[in-house]
Amino acid sequence: MTFQVIPMKISDLANNTGEWLRGTGAESDIVISSRIRLARNVARFPFLSRTNIKQKKELEEIVRNKIKEAEITSDIHYINLADIDPIERLFLVERHLISREHAGGEGERGVAFGKSETISLMVNEEDHLRIQVIRSGFELKEAWKTIDGVDNKLEKKLTYAYSSRFGYLTACPTNVGTGMRASVMLHLPALGMTHHIEKVFNAVMKLGLVVRGLYGEGTQVSGDLYQISNQFTLGKSEQEIIEIIESVIPRITSYERMARKALIAESREQLEDRIWRSYGMLKVARMISSEEIMHLLSQVRMGVNLGIINTIEIKTLNELFILTLPGHLQKLEGRELNAQQRNIIRAAYVRKRLEEI
Amino acid sequence: MKCESCNKKHATVHLTEIIGSTKKERHLCDECAQGVNTQLAKIPSPTEILTSLINQVAPEISEMSKIVCPVCGLSYLEFRSNGRLGCPMDYTIFRKGLVPLLEKMHGSTQHVGKVPSKAGKELIKKSELMQLRNELNKAVEKEDYEKAAELRDRIYDLSGDTNED
Ligand SMILES: [Zn+2]
Numbered sequence: 471m472t473f474q475v476i477p478m479k480i481s482d483l484a485n486n487t488g489e490w491l492r493g494t495g496a497e498s499d500i501v502i503s504s505r506i507r508l509a510r511n512v513a514r515f516p517f518l519s520r521t522n523i524k525q526k527k528e529l530e531e532i533v534r535n536k537i538k539e540a541e542i543t544s545d546i547h548y549i550n551l552a553d554i555d556p557i558e559r560l561f562l563v564e565r566h567l568i569s570r571e572h573a574g575g576e577g578e579r580g581v582a583f584g585k586s587e588t589i590s591l592m593v594n595e596e597d598h599l600r601i602q603v604i605r606s607g608f609e610l611k612e613a614w615k616t617i618d619g620v621d622n623k624l625e626k627k628l629t630y631a632y633s634s635r636f637g638y639l640t641a642c643p644t645n646v647g648t649g650m651r652a653s654v655m656l657h658l659p660a661l662g663m664t665h666h667i668e669k670v671f672n673a674v675m676k677l678g679l680v681v682r683g684l685y686g687e688g689t690q691v692s693g694d695l696y697q698i699s700n701q702f703t704l705g706k707s708e709q710e711i712i713e714i715i716e717s718v719i720p721r722i723t724s725y726e727r728m729a730r731k732a733l734i735a736e737s738r739e740q741l742e743d744r745i746w747r748s749y750g751m752l753k754v755a756r757m758i759s760s761e762e763i764m765h766l767l768s769q770v771r772m773g774v775n776l777g778i779i780n781t782i783e784i785k786t787l788n789e790l791f792i793l794t795l796p797g798h799l800q801k802l803e804g805r806e807l808n809a810q811q812r813n814i815i816r817a818a819y820v821r822k823r824l825e826e827i
Numbered sequence: 828m829k830c831e832s833c834n835k836k837h838a839t840v841h842l843t844e845i846i847g848s849t850k851k852e853r854h855l856c857d858e859c860a861q862g863v864n865t866q867l868a869k870i871p872s873p874t875e876i877l878t879s880l881i882n883q884v885a886p887e888i889s890e891m892s893k894i895v896c897p898v899c900g901l902s903y904l905e906f907r908s909n910g911r912l913g914c915p916m917d918y919t920i921f922r923k924g925l926v927p928l929l930e931k932m933h934g935s936t937q938h939v940g941k942v943p944s945k946a947g948k949e950l951i952k953k954s955e956l957m958q959l960r961n962e963l964n965k966a967v968e969k970e971d972y973e974k975a976a977e978l979r980d981r982i983y984d985l986s987g988d989t990n991e992d
């Protein structure tokens with residue numbers, strides 16, 4: 471069992487991505503990833519909005535040490551977010567290892583994660599501990615199995631704030647109960663193009679689920695990537711919540727497939743033209759903004775799914791969504807870049823990746 | 828000194844306004860000063876606005892508004908304005924206000940999911956202890972002191988480690 475409390479070099483991560491982008495698992499043409507997170511708090515401490523600096527430091531130490539003692543995986547690393555610069559924090563946000571709120575927070579806080587980046591544990595986020603598991607494809611049940619196991623190991627070491635009435639007690643009452651948010655990230659370009667996406671949202675919301683963009687709450691939808699997750703956390707068991715989401719996803723994926731078929735049947739030439747133009751743009755452009763690249767990658771990804779383009783792997787496209795984000799480009803270059811510099815480096819990076827194929 | 832508002836009459840009223848960290852002197856005539864006062868009187872104070880709003884929205888909150896958590900010092904009003912609780916105890920202290928809120932958020936107020944194994948053990952321990960205490964009472968009633976002593980020791984053993992972290 472090795473546990474590196476000394477932070478690993480973030481730059482070591484910059485050239486690859488976590489396992490959840492591998493494009494494997496069920497329905498991985500449309501379902502990018504399945505993610506579950508659990509919010510937990512240590513019983514004898516106030517929630518973080520009411521802790522003083524000393525308590526916050528003490529909490530960070532306790533939770534960090536308990537994570538270490540719990541022996542979650544053999545290769546877990548811990549990074550204290552106060553020790554790294556804002557670009558590195560942005561980098562971790564882009565990889566979904568920490569949340570935006572965690573990156574932008576203050577004081578003693580950190581994140582532990584394994585080499586595959588499947589499991590991450592945020593210390594002193596909104597709650598004392600947030601456990602997260604991400605898997606490639608439509609794998610919520612497997613993700614639950616993993617996270618339940620991690621939680622069981624930790625609860626042997628930590629006494630959680632819990633009541634039999636309200637379940638796991640959280641800083642925000644919107645998370646109380648299971649403390650669980652289960653979400654599935656979907657790529658739905660055809661539903662977007664055919665303007666059927668609103669219908670999906672309305673149906674999903676009626677089931678008490680919410681739709682968000684790539685980086686969660688309040689973020690804009692780009693690259694036709696959507697996250698569908700549960701809103702309620704109290705009154706239903708973890709399994710029930712997962713079952714609700716699991717029952718909805720296949721309907722959305724088959725709806726997306728229908729929309730793709732309809733596009734091909736009605737306007738094959740236009741669709742192929744759009745996809746090949748996007749591919750061409752990625753191969754020749756000298757400057758690409760982050761908004762534009764999401765759109766281009768989305769089009770090409772659909773092209774690969776439809777067999778229109780067959781020289782690129784889905785894995786490569788999934789990874790490019792993340793590797794071309796501002797934090798990653800700056801980490802790759804090893805310096806701060808303004809928007810224009812990023813656009814130049816982004817275009818060069820994508821050209822290089824596509825030439826390698 | 829002439830009134831700075833109308834510039835005609837003699838200034839008889841001298842007001843000091845404090846806005847943030849800056850102090851501002853105002854010199855007005857009787858008539859203009861009256862105007863200022865009635866204007867000020869028309870504006871309700873922030874607390875009045877808040878209270879009337881709360882009274883409109885939910886009458887039960889106004890009774891909750893006085894409640895402050897003795898553990899973390901958070902008041903119910905602070906919780907309602909920023910949506911974050913201060914400590915696990917708040918779920919008990921603010922229960923009356925929280926229950927309808929949770930009902931609205933989640934459509935339920937009763938947890939039915941995972942139970943930490945520790946909480947499970949505690950529950951088992953509690954019921955075991957209850958049983959032993961009942962037996963102890965019976966033993967004492969029957970004047971079976973040997974049995975009572977044995978039960979007492981078992982209760983001590985069991986409750987001794989309930990406080991273990
Ligand atoms: Zn005047």
Ligand SMILES: [Zn+2]
Pocket residue numbers: 896897898899900901913914915916917
């Ligand atoms: Zn409190």
